[in-house]
Amino acid sequence: MGLFDKIFGNYSKKELAKIEPIKNKVLELESKYADMSDEELGGQTAILRGKLDELSTLDDVLPDALAVCREAAFRVLGKKPYPVQIIGAIVLHQGRIAEMKTGEGKTLVACLAAYANSLTGNGVHVVTVNDYLAKFQSEEMGKVFHFLNTSIGVVLTGMNKEQKREAYNADITYGTNNEFGFDYLRDNMVIYKKDKVQREHAFAIVDEVDSILIDEARTPLIISGQGDKSTKLYSLADRFAKTLKPVTVVEMDDKADNDLLDGDYIIDEKAKTATLTKSGVKKAEKAFNVINLMDADNMTLAHHINQAIKANGVMKKDIDYVVKDGEVLIVDEFTGRIMQGRRFNDGLHQAIEAKEGVEIARESKTIATITYQNYFRLYGKLSGMTGTALTEEDEFREIYKLDVIEIPTNKPVIRVDHPDVVFKTEKGKFNAVIEQVIECHKKGQPVLVGTVSVEKSEYLSRLLKNKGIKHEVLNAKHHDREAMIVAQAGKYGAVTIATNMAGRGTDIMLGGNAEYKSLADLQKMGYSEEVAVEAAGFSNTQDEEVLAARAEYKKLYAKYSEEVKELAEKVREAGGLYIIGTERHESRRIDNQLRGRSGRQGDPGESTFFLSLEDDLMRIFGGERITAMMDTFKVDENTPIQSKMLTSVIESSQKKIEGRNFNIRKNVLNYDDVMNTQREIIYKQRQQVLDGEDLHENILGMIKEFVEDSVNMYITDEDVQDNWNLQGLKDRLMGIITVEDDFNYTPQELDEITKKDIIDLLEDRALKIYAKREEDLGQELLHEIERVVLLKVVDTKWMAHIDDMDELKKGIGLRSYGQKNPVVEYRMEGMDMFDDMVASIREDTVRMLFTIQVRKNSAAPKREDVLKPGEHHNMTVRKAKKPGRNDLCPCGSGKKYKNCCGAGNGVQADEAEQAENSSDSSEK
Ligand code: ADP
Helix, strand or coil, X not given: CCHHHHHHCHHHHHHHHHHHHHHHHHHHCHHHHHCCCHHHHHCHHHHHHHHHHCCCCHHHHHHHHHHHHHHHHHHHHCCCCCHHHHHHHHHHHCCCEEECCCCCCHHHHHHHHHHHHHCCCCCEEEEECCHHHHHHHHHHHHHHHHHCCCCEEEECCCCCHHHHHHHHHCCEEEEEHHHHHHHHHHHCCCCCHHHCCCCCCCEEEEECHHHHHCHHHHXXXXXXXXXXXXXXXXXXXXXXXXXXXXXXXXXXXXXXXXXXXXXXXXXXXXXCEEEECHHHHHHHHHHCCCCCCCCHHHHHHHHHHHHHHHHHHCXXXXXXXXXXXXXXXXXXXXCXXXXXXXXXXXXXXXXXXXXXXXXXXXXEEEEEEECHHHHHCCCCEEEEEECCCHHHHHHHHHHHCCCEEECCCCCCCCCEECCCEEECCHHHHHHHHHHHHHHHHHHCCCEEEEECCHHHHHHHHXXXXXXXXXXXXXXXXXXXXXHHHHHCCCCCCCEEEEECCCCCCCCCCCCCCHHHHHHHHHHHCXXXXXXXXXXXXXXXXXXHHHXXXXXXXHHHHHHHHHHHHHHHHHHHHCCCEEEEECCCCCCHHHHHHHHCCCCHHHCCEEEEEEEECCCHHHHHHCCHHHHHHHHHCCCCCCCCECCHHHHHHHHHHHHHHHHHHHHHHHHHHHHHHHHHHHHHHHHHHHHHHHCCCCCHHHHHHHHHHHHHHHHHHHCCCCCCHHHCCHHHHHHHHECCCECCCCCCCCHHHHHHCCHHHHHHHHHHHHHHHHHHHHHHHCHHHHHHHHHHHHHHHHHXXXXXXXXXXXXXXXXXXXXXXXXXXXXXXXXXXXXXXXXXXXXXXXXXXXXXXXXXXXXXXXXXCCHHHHHCCCCCCCEECCCCCCCCCCCECCCCCCCEHHHCCCECCCECCCCCCCCCCCCCCCCC
């Protein structure tokens, strides 16, 4: 993008001009498809698919596909996509982000783009922020897809594999980012291909793309298993941390000697960190009876103490987390929602559990992990929609290679955004907020007040109660009723307090929402919430109760729609929805989201942010300029300050934080990128196994490499045989390739022998032993055993490796002091560790394949038998032991060693002594 385009915002305009002709084509095709019968229209899917098979590209058939879907949506839902919605769909199809304001009808936009892309048959994923939206949208849009003979599925939390597989096999699949990501990780842990649920990652449309690809991108998805570490140290560290004296600073100063501060640890508000001072370190050494806390041996202790002071000093209850039913739950700082099932990592969650005196979960062990960034990069084509993406344009471009196209609204936005009103103190600010609410309330103008935390929304609620103003509060604690409350926030005279972004994805309609009113009535009539929601939806059901409820719902909906229309008019006259912001969020995008809830589809509306110089953002990030201003403005607390300089300070503070947060996310990604390269290699190898590819050649290669690796460990490259450790080499390979009598060379023989001779000898022997195994077991059985063994070894090693990499990451952070770039260090050491892992996969696989015992005449071993620990049936791994002359040969032939692989290695063959077939030698 050219600099000028960027500066003058022409980029979207230029790109839109290119899209215009495609949109016009779609509009021109309207009458063609409008003239068709339902059946004929439904038959277009097959025709379009046929065209695609005949060398037409998706771009060639795009206008027809969109026009067909548009007509179908009109017939089935009674909604004909507006021209701007067609443009949105084209932008999605092109693999970009469509910025479309709230209420512009993004659900339908996704439907159009999904339909067109489903024609390829490779699958389309529509990603939503929660299960409710996935279900609702899939049912509503499902009507259109059914009409067009296109299959649709939805993946929801708690579904079984069968249900999920069916949903993923559909042409179009709806689901949440969480579910899609976890299914991917789980798919890479299965032992049979048939247990996978997903197919390829062809095209994804991400709804609320900023929330998913930016806000959620700071915490990776993690599947963890039970660890075995004790939790006692967390309690001890917590008890110790509570005896310390914290000192809070806005920002730690590198130059100043922070140890001079009067306290045991320093809380840095800006960086959100806690650091022990010298005095704190001394106290720790005394309390835990260690000489030097900074010693490498005490790293675990130091880590626990650091997390304990962070839990006590930095992490705030009801802001960063809530405690509910004896559990510590993370509150998403952007949405105010509880992040179900997510935990702070690195032991911080346990430290908070200790602080709050609830049961401490055992430290879990990561067994599979991926960041959203890397998950979504798997898609051949990625696209997204949101009301607010432009402020994060650079990040989308840099991380996801997505550009943002700002799409004009269907009707002009007439909402009035008032300038900020700034007060000296927080008290003054809230007084003004209450006054504004009262003023709106008097005229019946609905108000939505956005707050940054649960605590603040409760405080505001108390103030309103004192004034006798009826209102609804929406915060992370009541998120079940979220959609319901938010949907009614546009009612005449309604006052709603919500944490930022609560109920995101729910449309606030002026006059109230007929759908939710009808739902509430259904429940009053005795229908359960589940039945009521299903009745309001579009599912194809035969359930009589639901059908009866649906009939009631239709009546109620018709009644309320009429009522709402009249009420909406009244609200319009009162000025539309008034949005009050009570604090600037760290990110401008979130502020814009709040504003954007008003003024949908040409509705009137207003918005104002009330701020104070005591707000965290101003205090912590505004720096000295704000402090100076505080002294300059000799105004009382109830008089608003208006200053251009203030507004610019706020903007630049936000930009600074946005930049910092971007860096944090980039850092998470930098680390995950190292893992990602490794993950790709491992997952690819797993996939080969699952696909049933014949791995025999690879195994033979592994055997050779294993032999060579082993020789390299004990035999130097020079021909100085004195330095060779033949005994060591023999011991290493004993029982699988070598025997006691090997390498009994005379000094003269030794002189003539080269390293290569040894490698050749051992390789040759190994391959012979292995060929014998193949002969005895049969090719089919051995090849299945190869797959089973490789899968088991790869999984075991990979999980251990992930854990090791976690440990490495923890340790490497400390090294940044040494002027070294920790990510570079992590990458280099990570690569070494990966190479070591690959070598050890090779070794374990070869050892297992050489020693595993299989009962003759038994069916091929089942993978689940082998892969479930402790449940061996007809396969066991036998520890390597040194075979004697008369022992059974380790190759599993059932012959005596001297008559089999041992022959010609100093072991005399004895034709007469043929061993009985004793293949049933497995160990239970
Ligand atoms: P967004 O996600 O962009 O905020 P939604 O998809 O929730 O918007 O749609 C907002 C409302 O507008 C919904 O009630 C939807 O049914 C309605 N709507 C969307 N497109 C159209 C259209 N073309 N004609 C009529 N109503 C529409």
